[in-house]
Amino acid sequence: MKSKLIKLSVLSLSLLSQWGCEKADLNSAQNMGSILGGNNEHKQNDQFTPVVKGVEITFPADHQAHPSFRHEWWYLTANLTDESGNELGVQWTQFRFAAAPDDSVEQTKQPKQTVWQSQQIYMAHSAVTTKDKHYADEKWSRDQAELAGVSTSPFRVYLDDWQWNSSSNDLFPAKLNANSDQFGYSLTLTSDAPYQKQGEQGYSTKSSDGKVASYYYSQPFIDVSGKVTIDGVTHKVSGKGWIDREWSSQFLLDSQQGWDWFALSLDDETSLVVFQLRNSTTGEASYANAKLMQQDGSGLAISQQDITLTAIKQTEIDGRNYPTEWKVSIPSQQIELTVSALNPKAKMPLSVPYWEGPIMIEGTHSGTGYMELTGY
Numbered sequence: 001m002k003s004k005l006i007k008l009s010v011l012s013l014s015l016l017s018q019w020g021c022e023k024a025d026l027n028s029a030q031n032m033g034s035i036l037g038g039n040n041e042h043k044q045n046d047q048f049t050p051v052v053k054g055v056e057i058t059f060p061a062d063h064q065a066h067p068s069f070r071h072e073w074w075y076l077t078a079n080l081t082d083e084s085g086n087e088l089g090v091q092w093t094q095f096r097f098a099a100a101p102d103d104s105v106e107q108t109k110q111p112k113q114t115v116w117q118s119q120q121i122y123m124a125h126s127a128v129t130t131k132d133k134h135y136a137d138e139k140w141s142r143d144q145a146e147l148a149g150v151s152t153s154p155f156r157v158y159l160d161d162w163q164w165n166s167s168s169n170d171l172f173p174a175k176l177n178a179n180s181d182q183f184g185y186s187l188t189l190t191s192d193a194p195y196q197k198q199g200e201q202g203y204s205t206k207s208s209d210g211k212v213a214s215y216y217y218s219q220p221f222i223d224v225s226g227k228v229t230i231d232g233v234t235h236k237v238s239g240k241g242w243i244d245r246e247w248s249s250q251f252l253l254d255s256q257q258g259w260d261w262f263a264l265s266l267d268d269e270t271s272l273v274v275f276q277l278r279n280s281t282t283g284e285a286s287y288a289n290a291k292l293m294q295q296d297g298s299g300l301a302i303s304q305q306d307i308t309l310t311a312i313k314q315t316e317i318d319g320r321n322y323p324t325e326w327k328v329s330i331p332s333q334q335i336e337l338t339v340s341a342l343n344p345k346a347k348m349p350l351s352v353p354y355w356e357g358p359i360m361i362e363g364t365h366s367g368t369g370y371m372e373l374t375g376y
Contacts, residue, residue, distance in 0.1 A: 047101040048068065048069055048070045048098065048101055048249035049066075049068040049069050049249060050249055051069075051203070051212075051213045051214055051215060051248050051249065051250075052203075053200065053203045053213075054203070055202075055203070055215070056201070056202075057197055057201070057202035057215060057217055059170065059195060060152070060155065060168075060169045060170045060171075062215070062217070062245070063152075063155055063169075063170070063171055063245070064150055064152060064155075065096055065120075065149070065150040066215075066247045067096075067098060067119070067120055067143075068098075068101070069098070069247045069248060069249050070097070070098050070248070070249040070250070071095070071096070071097060071098075071247065071248055071249070071251060072095070072096040072246065072247035072248075073093055073094065073095045073096070073244075073245070073246055073247075074093065074094045074150075074157050074164065074243065074245060075092075075093040075243060075244045075245070075246075076090075076091070076092045076093070076164075076176065076189075076222075076241055076242070076243045077089065077090070077091050077241065077242050077263060077358075077370035078090045078091075078187070078222070078224045078239055078240065078241035078242070079239050079240055079241075079265065079358050079368035079369065079370070080224060080228065080237040080238065080239035081237065081238060081239055082228070082235040082236065082237050083235060083236045083237075084235075086130065086131070086235075087130075087131070087342060087358070087368070088128065088129060088130045088228065088230075088235075088237070088342075088358070089127075089128070089129040089342065089357055089358030089370065090127070090128055090129075090185055090187070090228065091125065091126065091127040091128075091129075091136075091356060091357075091370070092124070092125070092126050092127075092162070092164075092176060092178055093124065093125045093126075094122060094123075094124045094148075094157050094158075094159060094162075094164075095122065095123045095124070095125075096120055096121070096122055096143075096150075097120070097121045097122075097123065098119055098120055098121075099119050099120070099121055100119045101119070118142045118143040118144060119143075120142065120143035121140070121141075121142055121143070122140070122141050122142070122143060122148040122149070122159050123138060123139070123140050123159075124138060124139045124140075124148075124159040124162050124178075125137075125138050125348065125350060126138070126162060126178040126180060126183075127183075127346075127348060127356065127357075128183040128185065128228060128230060129342065129343050129346050129357045129358055130230065130342075130343065131342055131343055132343065133230060133231075133343070134343050134345055134346040134347075134357065135180065135182045135183040135230070136348045136349060136350060137180040137181075137183075137350075138350045138351065139159050139160055139162060140159075141159050141160065147159070147160065148160065152169050153169050154166045154167055154168055154169060155168065155169050155170060155171060155174075161177065161178075161179065162177070162178040162179075163175075163176070163177055163178075164176050165177075171189075171191075171219065171243065172189055172190055172191045172192075172219075172222070173188070173189065173190045174188075174189045174190075175187070175188060175189070176189055179229075182230070182231060183228070183229060183230050183231075184228070184229045185226065185227065185228045185229065185237075186226050186227050187224055187225070187226035187227075187228075187237075187241075188224070188225050188226050189222055189223070189224055189241060190222070190223045191219055191221055191222045191223065193219065193220075193221040193295050193296075193297065194296070194297030195217050195218070195219055195297075196217060196218045196219070196220060196291070196293045196297070196299055197216075197217045198216040198217060198218060198273070198289075198291055199213070199216060199289070199301070200301075202215050202216060202217055203215065204216035204246070204289070205287075205289070206251055206252060206256075206277055206287065207256070207277065207286070207287050208286065208287050208304070212248075212250050212251060212252060213248065214246045214247060214248035214251055215246065215247050215248065216244070216245070216246045217244075217245050218242065218243065218244050218245070218273060218293070219242070219243045220242045220263065220265070220271035220273070220293055221240070221271065221295045222240060222241035222242060222243065223240065223241075224237070224238065224239050224240060224241040225237065225238045226238075239368075240265055240368075242263045242265075242271070242370065244263075252277065254280075255279060255280055255281070255286070256277045256278065256279065256280060256286060256287075257278055257279065257280035257283070257375040258277075258278055258354075258373070258374035258375015258376065259275055259276060259277050259278065259372075259373075259374055259375065260275060260276050260278070260285075260309060260323070260326075260371075260372075260373055261273075261274075261275040261371065261372040261373075262274050262275065262309075262326075262328065262339060262359070262369060262370075262371050263369050263370045263371075264328070264337070264339070264359075264361055264365075264367065264369040265361075265367045265368055265369055266335075266361070266365040266367050267365065267367060268295070269294060269295040269296075270292065270293070270294060270295075270365075271292075271293045272290060272291070272292050272293070272330075272335070273290060273291050273293070274288070274289070274290035274291075274302075274307060274309070274328060274330075275288065275289060275290075276288040276289075276307070276309050278375060280375075285309065287304060288304040288307040288309065289301075289302075289304060289307070290302040290307050290330065292333060300333075302330055302332070302333070306330055306331060306332045306333075307329075307330055308327070308328075308329040308330075309326055309327070309328055309329075310326060310327040310329070311323030311325070311326055312325050312326060312327055312338075313325035313340070315341070315344040315345065317345060317347045317355075318347065318349075320376050321376065322344075322347065322355045322373055322376050323373065323376075324340065324341040324344040324355070324371075325338070325339070325340040325341065325344075326338070326339050326340075326371075334364060335363075335364055335365065336363050336364045337361055337362065337363040337364065337365060338361075338362045338363050339359045339360070339361055339362075339369065339371065340359060340360050340362075341357055341358075341359055341360075341371065342357060342358040342359060342360060343357055343358075346358075354372065354373060354374040354375075354376075355371075355372070355373040355374075355376065356370070356371065356372045356373070357370070357371065358370055358371075359371045
């Protein structure tokens with residue numbers, strides 16, 4: 001244990017020295033949205049690869065990391081039921097942040113001295129949520145083959161012992177394992193549905209003026225089975241999962257403070273993703289987007305003029321109000337939903353705090369899903 005603590009301390013100091021500017025921003029950040037915006041004080045931002053329309057997303061190549069972009073994530077949520085019929089949710093995300101453009105070392109004529117020198121930083125989040133419990137944890141590491149990274153043949157995303165391990169160079173079938181002090185899980189993930197490219201063939205705008213965008217695809221039809229351990233008690237679970245993949249060099253405008261994001265499973269063959277970005281001054285929605293997706297790979301993009309998201313209930317957590325119950329209205333598709341948190345107290349109390357947890361769906365459709373709220 002002492003050896004491990006020493007290693008972690010050395011790693012933390014190394015990360016701070018390698019990533020001083022970015023890490024300082026994280027320490028002062030109030031939410032996830034604040035570290036994914038323009039951050040114009042960083043003059044090197046324009047040296048990262050921009051997101052442009054017309055670039056084709058291909059599989060399995062784009063399951064891999066994109067180190068020339070500033071931010072990226074692999075993000076899984078799952079709505080599960082245990083052997084007693086109790087509902088719970090599981091979340092796992094691995095983020096990649098670039099401290100500087102990959103070619104900055106070459107530009108300054110300072111070649112890498114060891115395999116430990118890297119511009120890439122990984123952060124992983126993991127959580128389990130039941131009706132009355134919410135546990136979350138996080139890990140950090142630089143990009144180093146023995147610690148954290150992404151690899152192919154077979155595909156793998158890992159940070160320490162939190163690992164997504166596929167049996168091929170595709171995402172599925174795969175095993176997902178993560179363990180912490182109060183919770184853990186070991187899950188089998190399978191899917192044979194086509195991937196869903198968000199926005200315009202994977203080019204997903206994040207503002208009405210189109211100035212910011214990401215490359216974005218999803219797999220909202222995943223079969224999940226396995227075991228979840230909570231407070232030392234292990235439960236057999238099964239249910240449905242959803243993974244999102246996004247990468248960009250700027251996710252938000254400086255005028256945007258965060259987002260409200262919903263992954264909604266309306267039935268076994270139909271899913272809906274809907275999100276809105278909020279203005280940092282007014283707190284009101286500044287942009288919205290949605291896509292209705294079918295298991296056969298077909299989908300329908302929905303314009304922001306046809307999307308209304310209305311918060312109808314707030315939950316106070318640590319002095320901040322989080323909207324944990326919403327009305328979701330898409331009249332053109334005869335969709336009128338009420339979504340409510342399984343556990344309204346599901347705040348992620350991590351270095352970058354935000355709210356995230358499973359939700360229940362009622363109205364024109366019934367089902368389950370996940371909600372993420374940042375910038376509050």
